[in-house]
Amino acid sequence: MIEIEGLSKRFGAKPVLDHVSFTAEDGKVTGFLGPNGAGKSTTMRAALGLIAPDSGRALIDGRPFAEHRAPLRTVGAVLDAKSAHKGRSAYAHLLSIALTNGIPKRRVDEVMDLTGIAAVKTRKAGAFSLGMSQRLSIAAALLGDPHNLVLDEPINGLDPEGVKWVRDLCRYYAAQGRAVLLSSHLMSEVALTADNLVIIGQGRILETTTVADFVAEHSTRSLRVITPEPEKLRAIFAHAPEVTVTPITRETGDPQEGAAFRITGADLGAAACVFAAAQLVTYLFVQEHASLEEAYMTLTHTSAEYLGRSMSGATQSAQPAQSKEVQQ
Amino acid sequence: MSRGAHAAHANRNARSARSAGNTRTRRQPQQTWNVPAPNTGDGGRAGGYGTHATFAAPRLTFLNALRAEICKALSLKSTYVLLIINALLLPVGSALMAWAMAFLMSLDPATGTTTDDPQPVAESYMWGSASAFVPTCLLVTGILGVMAVTVEYSSSTIQSSLTANPRRVMFLNAKTLVTAALAFVSSLVGLLLAWAAAYALLSPVGMTPLADGEHALPWVSILGGALLLTAMAVLGVGLGGVCRSTMGGVFALVGLLIIAPSALSMASLAGDRFAWLQSVARCLPDQAASNVLTAGVDVVVSSSSTNVSIDVGSADAIAETTVAATPETSGLFEPTWWQSGLILLAWVVVAYAIGAIVVRRSDVK
Numbered sequence: 001m002i003e004i005e006g007l008s009k010r011f012g013a014k015p016v017l018d019h020v021s022f023t024a025e026d027g028k029v030t031g032f033l034g035p036n037g038a039g040k041s042t043t044m045r046a047a048l049g050l051i052a053p054d055s056g057r058a059l060i061d062g063r064p065f066a067e068h069r070a071p072l073r074t075v076g077a078v079l080d081a082k083s084a085h086k087g088r089s090a091y092a093h094l095l096s097i098a099l100t101n102g103i104p105k106r107r108v109d110e111v112m113d114l115t116g117i118a119a120v121k122t123r124k125a126g127a128f129s130l131g132m133s134q135r136l137s138i139a140a141a142l143l144g145d146p147h148n149l150v151l152d153e154p155i156n157g158l159d160p161e162g163v164k165w166v167r168d169l170c171r172y173y174a175a176q177g178r179a180v181l182l183s184s185h186l187m188s189e190v191a192l193t194a195d196n197l198v199i200i201g202q203g204r205i206l207e208t209t210t211v212a213d214f215v216a217e218h219s220t221r222s223l224r225v226i227t228p229e230p231e232k233l234r235a236i237f238a239h240a241p242e243v244t245v246t247p248i249t250r251e252t253g254d255p256q257e258g259a260a261f262r263i264t265g266a267d268l269g270a271a272a273c274v275f276a277a278a279q280l281v282t283y284l285f286v287q288e289h290a291s292l293e294e295a296y297m298t299l300t301h302t303s304a305e306y307l308g309r310s311m312s313g314a315t316q317s318a319q320p321a322q323s324k325e326v327q328q
Numbered sequence: 329m330s331r332g333a334h335a336a337h338a339n340r341n342a343r344s345a346r347s348a349g350n351t352r353t354r355r356q357p358q359q360t361w362n363v364p365a366p367n368t369g370d371g372g373r374a375g376g377y378g379t380h381a382t383f384a385a386p387r388l389t390f391l392n393a394l395r396a397e398i399c400k401a402l403s404l405k406s407t408y409v410l411l412i413i414n415a416l417l418l419p420v421g422s423a424l425m426a427w428a429m430a431f432l433m434s435l436d437p438a439t440g441t442t443t444d445d446p447q448p449v450a451e452s453y454m455w456g457s458a459s460a461f462v463p464t465c466l467l468v469t470g471i472l473g474v475m476a477v478t479v480e481y482s483s484s485t486i487q488s489s490l491t492a493n494p495r496r497v498m499f500l501n502a503k504t505l506v507t508a509a510l511a512f513v514s515s516l517v518g519l520l521l522a523w524a525a526a527y528a529l530l531s532p533v534g535m536t537p538l539a540d541g542e543h544a545l546p547w548v549s550i551l552g553g554a555l556l557l558t559a560m561a562v563l564g565v566g567l568g569g570v571c572r573s574t575m576g577g578v579f580a581l582v583g584l585l586i587i588a589p590s591a592l593s594m595a596s597l598a599g600d601r602f603a604w605l606q607s608v609a610r611c612l613p614d615q616a617a618s619n620v621l622t623a624g625v626d627v628v629v630s631s632s633s634t635n636v637s638i639d640v641g642s643a644d645a646i647a648e649t650t651v652a653a654t655p656e657t658s659g660l661f662e663p664t665w666w667q668s669g670l671i672l673l674a675w676v677v678v679a680y681a682i683g684a685i686v687v688r689r690s691d692v693k
Contacts, residue, residue: 049494050487050692066494070386077491085404085483092403093485099396100492101386114377140488142377144386169377 001026001179002148006056007046009203016042017053018203024148024181024196029174031194031211032183033296036306039203040183041079044152047181048077060148072101072144078151081134086126090117090136093125098143111139130157138166149173149180155189167193187296191215201300218295223263223271226250226284230259236278237266255283262288393493393502401506404479410472411514414465414557418518419525421461426529429453433533448534452542452625457526458519459549459621463614465518466560467585469511473564474577476507477687481572486692496688504565504680511561515554523550541624548623548665556617556672563613563676569683572690585614607661611671619668 002024009017017039024030034040045051047058049065057064060074068074084093094108112118115135120128125136134157141149149170155163170180170193184190190197190211197214199207207214227233230247237243243265250260263271268287275282401407433446477500480486493499538545564581571577589612596605609615663671 045487045692048491050490052689052691068494069388071388071494072492073386075491077487079487079491080484083484083488085479085485087405088400088403088485092399093488096396096399096403097488097492099399100392100489101388102392103386137488145377172377 001059001061002030002047002150002181003059003062004043004047004056005058007043007053007058008055009042009046009051009053016203017046019056020200020203020205021056022198022205022208024179026179027174027177028195029170029180029182029193030196030198031190032181032198032200033185033187033190034183034200034206035185035300038200038300040185040200041152042203043200044077044079044150044181044183047150048075048079050079070101070144072097072103073146074144075148075150076141076144076146077149078134078137078141078154080152081130081137081156082125083137083140084125084128084133086124088125089122090125090128091121093136094140094143097140101144103143107143107145111142114142115139131159131162134158135162138169147178149178149182151180151182153183153185155184163189170194187293191292199296199299201302206299214295215292218292220264220289221268222288223266223268224248224260224284224286224288225263225282226255226258226260227280227282228258229281230261232278232280233261236274236280237263240266258283260284388493388495390498390502393498394505396492397502397506400503401476401510406475406479407472407510410468410475411510414468414472414511415514415518415521417465417468418458418461418515418553419521421464422457422459422522423525423529425457425460426454426526429457430529430533446533448536449530451535451538452545454523454526454530454535455545455549456621457530458523459553461522462515462519462553462556462621463618465515465557466614466617467581469515469557469561470564470567470581470585471578472511473504473507473561473566474568474571474581475564475574476503476561477565477568477683478572478574478577481692482574490692497684500565500569500684500687504562507561507565508558512554512558515557516550519550519553544623545625548621552620552623552669556620559672559676560613560617563679566676566679566681566683569687570679572686584612588612589614603660610661610663610668613672613675616663616668616672616675619663620665620672622665624665 004020004022007017007020008015020039020043022030032040032043042051046053047060047065049058060068065071065075084090088096091108091112094111095105098105098108109118112121115138117132117135117139120132125133128136134154138151138154141151151166151170154166158166167189170182173180174195182190182194191214194211197207197209197211198205199209209217225233234245237245243263246262246264248260248262250256254260272285275285429449430446433449434442436443480489489499490496564577567580567584568574568577571580589609592605592609592612596602596609610619
């Protein structure tokens with residue numbers, strides 16, 4: 001279990017963490033989500049004693065990390081994809097870490113097999129691609145068969161197989177009653193893997209919830225309709241207060257004629273029957289899920305520090321139009 | 329489709345049979361990313377990502393930290409390069425000094441031509457030659473020490489190192505001990521070779537034995553030289569800890585060993601009012617080391633990291649083994665050789681203490 005209690009930290013004048021508190025429970029994968037520069041890495045480093053917080057504390061299994069007798073048995077951490085010295089062989093890198101805690105050589109071979117880097121055992125870490133380096137970092141984290149996993153963006157640079165492997169790894173560790181803290185800036189990835197969700201922005205915890213609750217709350221279903229008869233459409237739902245009809249902008253690929261609306265609060269089948277009965281002409285009639293990514297973006301947009309400028313310049317909207325990127 | 333399902337089923341059966349069969353230590357067939365990870369619904373089946381190897385409970389101890397540091401040091405090319413440079417530079421320097429002296433001794437001072445009957449050299453000169461390049465090599469072992477720390481920071485290995493061993497002072501102590509041991513062995517090998525080289529070149533010329541009161545010289549030249557170089561490696565670790573960047577650490581080292589002595593000696597020439605700066609200069613590591621190496625014997629070996637010079641013009645002076653630049657100005661601090669040793673020790677202790685404090689307190693980003 002990883003308990004973060006009121007961590008605050010400034011780098012110079014810049015506050016990086018502002019009273020960050022949350023718990024990564026045993027038996028759960030805790031997704032730690034936030035835009036770049038939100039303080040995810042700083043929090044994880046503070047939890048491992050790499051960064052001394054100005055106030056607050058972090059406990060791993062009830063004690064500060066430095067007080068554990070076998071640190072690698074307590075926490076396996078992936079903090080940086082490129083964690084090995086360029087001129088050192090992958091094997092020597094892992095062996096040096098293992099030796100620190102008295103872990104035998106055969107465990108080094110074992111984790112190299114597990115992460116699929118056994119074939120490049122003697123190659124210098126500097127010759128590794130980002131994905132291979134990431135695997136090496138994960139291998140180092142698994143050396144002590146730890147009770148807690150702290151993974152800072154572990155899927156960066158991994159191929160789809162690797163991404164799936166990391167997902168299974170997290171699930172497996174959680175199923176064994178261990179705590180997994182997984183940071184990411186991708187909502188879709190966390191939604192697939194995590195049980196609990198901690199969302200951070202500009203050093204503050206924005207929301208602490210479970211993935212299930214977050215999905216229930218944010219993935220409301222809606223209907224998107226394009227019709228040449230907007231008045232008729234409004235009339236149909238005029239006396240149904242639970243249904244809202246809002247005009248929206250057309251998406252790429254939509255029919256160019258007619259007006260576009262989003263209808264929330266109406267069931268697909270019921271709406272279809274009513275439209276048929278009312279003889280409403282529609283050019284487009286689809287059901288949509290609001291994307292989790294979109295909900296997350298809305299939540300963190302105001303606190304995102306490093307925003308890229310929109311390429312087209314035309315789209316001023318904060319929410320990207322690809323709402324069909326739903327992953328459930 | 330159905331064939332695939334059958335295969336999967338058979339596979340599962342095989343697995344459960346195996347896990348039911350025996351629980352002793354076994355190695356799974358090579359597991360790669362493509363092998364499906366153990367199902368979480370498998371009900372606590374042993375294995376998966378956990379270890380199959382049975383081993384004593386892992387534990388962080390100083391001895392384990394030491395073994396890790398040995399592994400780290402010996403798996404980097406830069407370590408070998410520096411150790412070899414150190415072990416080769418010492419005999420090369422010694423050979424140069426001894427050869428030059430052998431050549432001078434073979435000259436007839438009256439005619440300037442070579443004679444077949446060279447004058448014998450004082451044995452102290454041989455020991456002086458053997459340790460002649462110790463002040464130069466201070467830079468090499470110093471860099472070894474600096475880099476022992478800074479490669480960790482420049483490659484972000486420090487994160488995994490401190491995650492495996494969050495006790496930073498223990499981490500630094502282990503690193504220092506390994507670095508010091510490597511520096512000592514390489515220096516000792518280098519100095520023994522240097523002695524051999526000096527002996528080989530000077531014995532044909534003939535040597536007058538050591539005078540009374542000079543008998544510490546062999547020990548100080550060889551063992552003391554190796555210890556001086558080792559001390560510099562520890563000082564380097566301290567500087568590396570303070571700077572935590574290779575550039576910064578090496579520059580600090582160069583400043584301490586080369587720039588500061590030159591600057592002080594130049595400034596002290598500005599006038600009598602600044603003569604006291606020479607006293608300060610004598611407390612700097614390179615001059616302290618040079619003074620230790622004399623073991624109180626006036627050996628004409630003027631060598632420091634700044635200038636390794638043999639005054640060819642004054643062969644007579646060298647033959648009489650007098651120190652060319654004995655300070656005439658009185659009132660200057662003139663430490664004895666063992667006082668210089670203590671000064672150097674103070675440098676090492678202070679630099680290491682500051683380095684350890686900085687490493688302990690600084691954030692690893």
